[in-house]
Every structure is written in C-alpha cells, then in structure tokens.
Amino acid sequence: MARISKKDKIFQAAARLFKEFGYQATSMRQLAKEVGLEASSLYSHISSKQELLAQICMSEANKYLEHMNKVMKEENDLLEILKNMSYFHIEVAVEDPVSATVFSDEWRYLEEPTLTEFRNIRKEYESRILHIIARGVNEEVLIDRDPSILFQTFLSSFKWIYIYNRPGRELDKEVLKVTITEVILRGMVK
Amino acid sequence: MARISKKDKIFQAAARLFKEFGYQATSMRQLAKEVGLEASSLYSHISSKQELLAQICMSEANKYLEHMNKVMKEENDLLEILKNMSYFHIEVAVEDPVSATVFSDEWRYLEEPTLTEFRNIRKEYESRILHIIARGVNEEVLIDRDPSILFQTFLSSFKWIYIYNRPGRELDKEVLKVTITEVILRGMVK
C-alpha cells in the first residue's frame, strides 16, 4: 500500500515540472504522463492547474512565516535572529529545493485572490526581517547603511542554492550554512 | 522622423513584456498591440518570437563578457577586479533593468542552438570570476572558504536590483554600488 496518496504524487510531480520548465510551460498532459494517467484523470484529484501552484506557493510561504514566529518568540539577540534566519533559508533550499524554487520563481503566475494573499504573507515576513535589520543599524550592531539595501542583499544570498545545488554537484549543507552566513554577516556587522 | 526603427521598438516592447509576464506568458498578439500593429505584421520585421528572446539574451551575455575582457586587460589587482565587476553588475541592473531581467530569468526558454551558445558564453564568464576568487583564496586575500560558494554568493548579491528597483521606489545608483560592494567584499575579504 502506497504511503503517499495519488493526490500528493500529483503535487510533487507538479512542483518538479514547474521548477524544471516553469508553470506556463508545463502542460497538464505532461504532468499526467509523469504520474501515469491521462490528463483528464487529474481532475478527479484536483480542480485546476492553478490549484497546484497555489497550494505549493502558499504552503511554502506559511512555512517561512511560521518559522519566523517561532524564532522571534524564543530569541531576542539581533545577530542570533539573523543567523537563525540565514540557517533556515539554507536548510529549506537544500532539503526541499523543488518547492523552494517554485515558491521563489513561479509565484507570479498565481491568480487572484491567491496572488494577493501570497503577497501579503510575503510582505509580512519581509517587513519583519527589514525591521530587525533597521534595529541593527540603529543600535549600531550593523553598519550604518540603508536598511533596505542590507535587507535585500541579505535575502539574495540564499537565492542561488536551490538552482545550483543539483544532483551530482551537491554541496555539504553544514558547510553552506556556515560559509554563506559568515560572509553575509561579516559584511553587515559593524 | 523616428530615431529608432520599428524593429527596435518591437525588441524593446518584447523585453518589457518578457520581463513583466515572462516569455511563455507573452503572446505575439499582446506584443503587437503594444507597438500598434496586428500580430501578423510583426513578421515583416522579425522571423519568430524565439528570435526576440535570442537576441535579447545573447546581446546581454556578450555585454558582460566584453566588459570582463576589458577589465582583465586594464586591471591586475584582484580586489579591484572584483570591485569593478560588482560596480558593473549594479550599473547594468539599474540602467537597463528590462534586458537584465530577461537575460537573468528568461534565458531558459531559449531553443537550440542558441541555448547552448548562451550557456557557453555564460560559463566562460562565470569561470573567469570563479578563477579570480579562487586565486584570492590561494593568495590569502579572501577568507579560506570554498571558492564556489564565495563565487555564487558574490554573484547573487546583484540579482535583486532589477526586480526591486521599479519606478516610484528608485534607489540611488551610487549608493547601491557603494553599499552592496562594501557588504559583499567585507564579507569575503580576509
């Protein structure tokens, strides 16, 4: 007996294809072939192609926000929070590169109302990191530069991992965590 | 009399649409409307949709490689080369965000043989930067960490600019250059 349902299989295959070819370039027929069905049979399990993208993006977005909530409750030290966020981003990028890529690159093909919902969650998440960085600048823990620029540079440090880290040239997760976090924090810390 | 040809207008509009909606999601009808023509009339100026993407990506790729060639001839100091590369990436991202986005995000929809050609140019470009960083590690100018990770983190520092820097919230180009370059070099330099 299969431990994962056919519906889950479809979602996993969809994420894989959305990552490899992009949402727009992935057809339902292609997805069906991937899970051993005819295209029409997919609609016994899901309601639309858009539903696939929506669920992948929203569950990923919530994952980041939930982790943030947890960290902010448990940790007060500014640099520890940033370090933790860095580690978490790298952890997700290495452990679930497929969902992370779709979340990062394909969300723009979300339709309303999911698009707005997604944007709101991401904005909430990002504004909290920005706020932490701005605090770091104020408290003279971080260098005295525009917090928005520091924030964007910080976040962009993680965005190459899920693309680069493909089978055959895997980088060690712990080395990635330590190295990237070291570089970006050394760059920003006073 | 128009200073730019209709063909150039088409290419500019195509880049704008490819950036905003993605290559796959942009139709020739949409592009035609943008330049005030019927879709079929576009084919008096260009031979295919693919040609539009190919020219945008290849000319952008060559731009980076040419600049690299120039810098490597004029400059020997390792840190000066990295600083120059950083400035150049930021310059391009601010001055021509449209082409830079298409180059960065839409190249994967290139078809053969252009896809291979594009990959080769990019690989050549990247391997030279990687080589410089590896030299920096060897000569103990940069921190003793995996050069590939330093390289990818370096390059990713610039990838948010053309997305973020939209009309209405422009960041000052010189401030961007100084700040991002400072952060990434402080992080990597011993």
Add this chain to the structure above:
DNA sequence: GTCTATAACTTGATAGAC
C-alpha cells in the same frame, strides 16, 4: 509593410461510458 483570413496545433478543462 500592414492588413484579414486562416492553417495547424496546443492549451485547460468537461462529459459521459465503464
């Protein structure tokens, strides 16, 4: 060079037999 008309095909999704 631009148009209308259309060819040739792919798309997401549905109807209904089994």
Add this chain to the structure above:
DNA sequence: GTCTATCAAGTTATAGAC
C-alpha cells in the same frame, strides 16, 4: 477513478490582397 472523445479558446506563423 480512469478512460476516450471533445470543446472552446488560445497559440505561432503563413498566404495573399492592397
């Protein structure tokens, strides 16, 4: 739940009148 058959709409690109 899965299939075959199909729909309606969209796609890139071409043919040929003007």
